[in-house]
Amino acid sequence: MQKITIITPTYNRAKTLPKVFESLLKQSFKDFKWIILDDGSTDNTSKVVENFQLMNPFFEIVYIKDKNRHKFLTVLEGIKMVKTPYFMVVDSDDTYPENALETLISEVEKIENPDDYIAVMGLSADENGSLVGDPYPNGGFDGSIFEMRYLHRVRGDKFGIFITQSYHREISGKDYSHYEGKGYIPQSVIFNGYDAKGVKTRFMNKVVRFYLKDEDDAASVSNTRWSGKNLFGLAEGHLSFLNSYGNQLFSYPKPLLRNLVGYQTYALKSGRGIFKIIADVKNPWIKVLGILTFPFSLIYQKIQ
Template sequence: MNAQETPKITIITPTYNRAHTLPRVFESLKKQTFRDFKWLIMDDGSTDDTASLVEVFRENSSFEIEYYSQSNRHKFLTVLDGIKKVVSKYHMVVDSDDAYPDDSLEVLYNEAEQIKNQDDYIAVMGLSADEEGNIVGDRYPNDGFDGSILEMRYKYKVRGDKFGIFITSSYHKQIEGKDYSLYEGKGYIPQSVIFNEYDAKGIKTRFVNKVVRYYLMDTEDAESVSNTRWTGKNIFGLMEGHLSFLNSYRKKLLGYPKALLRNIIGFQYYALKNKISFSKIIISPKDGVIRLLGMLLFPFSFLYNKIK
């Protein structure tokens, strides 16, 4: 690809002190059968030798690498900063510690290109596998389908971490004009606060039963989000994730009572951990039925908080 041409895919990798795992991603990208992509590395204030490592990557790469370093904002905002820079038709958020099948980009690109009415869609999601090649969680039903994340998780009960490619124009429309400054300095924020919103609007995702990521657990890595997201400093984000779910789907959740109750209690539990007042906890959900259920369930959330 000519350096002046716009690539078809931008690979966004947020990273923080991950110089020890970034070579894994680099090696996966070097082996990709699909070559029309750019790697955008968003350095979230690393204090290790990430910057010098990127220069080594550039010297040994046949694809374009852009590198941006900024003060630490945590993954959610760093990913958003990267997405806002994307000008390619598609983009992917590739973690700084995973590996990918050699045909991952080719599979996802070809699947996305088969979608004719792309304005109605935002993503193509495939499967993840562990280090032994076993599918993480469940396969999608019906050999894959077009629909919503809510259906996928709660109607079809598909579990496990998934991975895919996003249609940039659709994604940009969903984040345009939104103020995410509330999340500045708040630690881990789940990407679901964005996914819930667009999914509830009826923006479709295509789910395909093809492995497009190897999900690797670095259990000894103190900087891994997988190992830190449940710690005390991230309770604000956990609260926001549950609230986003409730406020995005609202009455749609009446068809999924277990999910509704679990997220009401989850929101209230983390809200109590954040020392949010009772009155604010009750009025934060926007739907009247959910507020009423919240009042009835609050004693259980309070007791759960005390026990935990």
């Protein structure tokens, strides 16, 4: 059995998928399979993948086409299919250093108590090799995503490998069906939960992805932030943050206020009622603070 399953969700990325394929062909670690989850593409993605398969590469390629469900649910279904000890979610338009998989598998297999961990995260670089964001402190560390972002103030997109058994444990029994048909949903609605519970991530200062930021991608959330199809998910991301970390946030007032106003603003823009917006916040102290910040959120959402 292979050690790693690589999951690639894709939607109308026939032009960029060959870059991913070529990058995987060059990997020094070869014990993996590639699952391509086509989220209802209308271009010639299926033909492109068929050509990959005809080349008979050293790794197995599984192609699954479904209706357009958006990335969150598509990836979630892919993760549920994973049978290998580890998996990675590889975007359909990025590339990877030739030793990326080898570096990640080597590090994750060093973890002596894998039930306490869920991932190993490395760094990303741009196409010119410049680091995207910040390196981790202390040459890398074991801890939480919250600690990494808000205590150590590490910024920038990160990338890594997940421990399948731990991830399956964290999503088992949870119902995500209410996200069907809601458009963009951030992955943070899952990782905020397990991170706040104390499930650890190992952070290492090695580049394992070359990240391409596509300014011309009309479907990018950063380019369509205020469109109706993204507002629900953006509100859910902020709400998940508030409900997962709770009282811990009072030691970090800026992230607390930023996420509280962000939640209220996106929720209002998506048409949620004021009473529901307040009621969906679990922590009573954050709920009270939310009542106080509501006038500011009302003003802010009207000027956007």
